[in-house]
Amino acid sequence: MRGQKYVLQVAPEDCTGCNLCVEVCPAKDRQNPEIKAINMASRLDNLTAEKDNYDFFLQLPEIDPAQLERIDIRTSQLITPLFEYSGACSGCGETPYIKLLTQLYGDRLLIANATGCSSIYGGNLPTTPYTTNAEGRGPAWANSLFEDNAEFGLGFRLTVDQHRARVLRLLNSLAPQLPEQLVNALQMDDVAPEPRRKQIAELRTLLASFEGEDARQLAADADYLVDKSIWLIGGDGWAYDIGFGGLDHVLSLTENVNVLVLDTQCYSNTGGQQSKATPLGAVTKFGEHGKRKARKDLGVSMMMYGHVYVAQISLGGAA
Known part of the structure; x- marks a missing residue:
C-alpha cells in the first residue's frame, strides 16, 4: 500500500460520543500531548463540515483485499466493514x-445469532447494521433462540454442503459440454473466493447458451462453489449456560x-x-453478593475433543 494515505473518517450523524476511540488513540502531538490524532469536539460546531467530509469519503474506492500482501490486525482495518451504525449501547464492547x-469474511459470511444483545442491535427491524459491498455481497444473518442457536447454525453448514454437492452433480452432468480445464478448476477445494468467482462468471457465460433445466439450475446456484464462512454468535449466557448442551454437541461433530x-x-x-462465565467473587447488578463459584472454562471443555481449536481475543488488551 505504499504511496497511499490512510484517513479515519468519523460519521458525524452516527457517532454516539462514547470517547473510546480517543482514549485508545496512541498518536499524540509532541508539543501538546493532550491533542491526539483524533479528538472529541462539539457536534454542532463541526457537523456541517464533517458531513461534507463524510459524503466525500463514501465516494472513495474500496480497498481490494486481494491487493493486500497479507491480512493482519493492521491491514484488516483497510477493508470496508459490512457491519455499521448498529443500535448498540454507546461504547459497546x-x-x-x-x-x-x-472485514475478514463479510462477503461470504453466514451468521447464526443467539438471542441476546447481538440479536437486538443486529436485527432491530426494519433496520439492520449488516450491509453489502459494492458488488452487492454481504453477510447473511438469522436469529434463533437461546437454547438452539448452535443446532440452528449446524443446519446452515449441512444445508450449504448439500447445495454444494448438488451443484457439483450438475457440473459433472454438463462436464462433456464444458472446457475440461474449467470443470477441473471448479471441482477443486480450498480455492480463494475471488479466483473462484471469476471461474463462476466464466461458467455462467458459457451456460447462457445452453438449454435445459440442469444448465439453468447450475447457473442459478453456482455461487455455492464459493466457500461459505459459517459462524455461531452469541453471548456467554448462550454459550456457557442455556445453549451449552447444543454447542457441546455441535462442536463434537467435526463439522466446519x-x-x-x-x-x-x-x-x-x-x-x-x-452466568457460568462470571468469575469467582465478581459482582453484577443483580448479583451484588458476588459469585460464589469459579467460572466455567469453556475453552478447555471444548479442547477435550481434540479437534476443536480455541483462541481468545481482546481488542483492548495490552500487546
Missing part, C-alpha cells in the same frame, strides 16, 4: 468484534463451523445477572 469479522462467544461475564441483555 461487542460490536468491534463483529465488525472485524465482517466457527463460534464467536461475546463473553461479557454476565447476562448483559437482561440487566446483569450472573
Whole structure:
C-alpha cells in the first residue's frame, strides 16, 4: 500500500460520543500531548463540515483485499466493514468484534445469532447494521433462540454442503459440454473466493447458451462453489449456560463451523445477572453478593475433543 494515505473518517450523524476511540488513540502531538490524532469536539460546531467530509469519503474506492500482501490486525482495518451504525449501547464492547469479522469474511459470511444483545442491535427491524459491498455481497444473518442457536447454525453448514454437492452433480452432468480445464478448476477445494468467482462468471457465460433445466439450475446456484464462512454468535449466557448442551454437541461433530462467544461475564441483555462465565467473587447488578463459584472454562471443555481449536481475543488488551 505504499504511496497511499490512510484517513479515519468519523460519521458525524452516527457517532454516539462514547470517547473510546480517543482514549485508545496512541498518536499524540509532541508539543501538546493532550491533542491526539483524533479528538472529541462539539457536534454542532463541526457537523456541517464533517458531513461534507463524510459524503466525500463514501465516494472513495474500496480497498481490494486481494491487493493486500497479507491480512493482519493492521491491514484488516483497510477493508470496508459490512457491519455499521448498529443500535448498540454507546461504547459497546461487542460490536468491534463483529465488525472485524465482517472485514475478514463479510462477503461470504453466514451468521447464526443467539438471542441476546447481538440479536437486538443486529436485527432491530426494519433496520439492520449488516450491509453489502459494492458488488452487492454481504453477510447473511438469522436469529434463533437461546437454547438452539448452535443446532440452528449446524443446519446452515449441512444445508450449504448439500447445495454444494448438488451443484457439483450438475457440473459433472454438463462436464462433456464444458472446457475440461474449467470443470477441473471448479471441482477443486480450498480455492480463494475471488479466483473462484471469476471461474463462476466464466461458467455462467458459457451456460447462457445452453438449454435445459440442469444448465439453468447450475447457473442459478453456482455461487455455492464459493466457500461459505459459517459462524455461531452469541453471548456467554448462550454459550456457557442455556445453549451449552447444543454447542457441546455441535462442536463434537467435526463439522466446519466457527463460534464467536461475546463473553461479557454476565447476562448483559437482561440487566446483569450472573452466568457460568462470571468469575469467582465478581459482582453484577443483580448479583451484588458476588459469585460464589469459579467460572466455567469453556475453552478447555471444548479442547477435550481434540479437534476443536480455541483462541481468545481482546481488542483492548495490552500487546
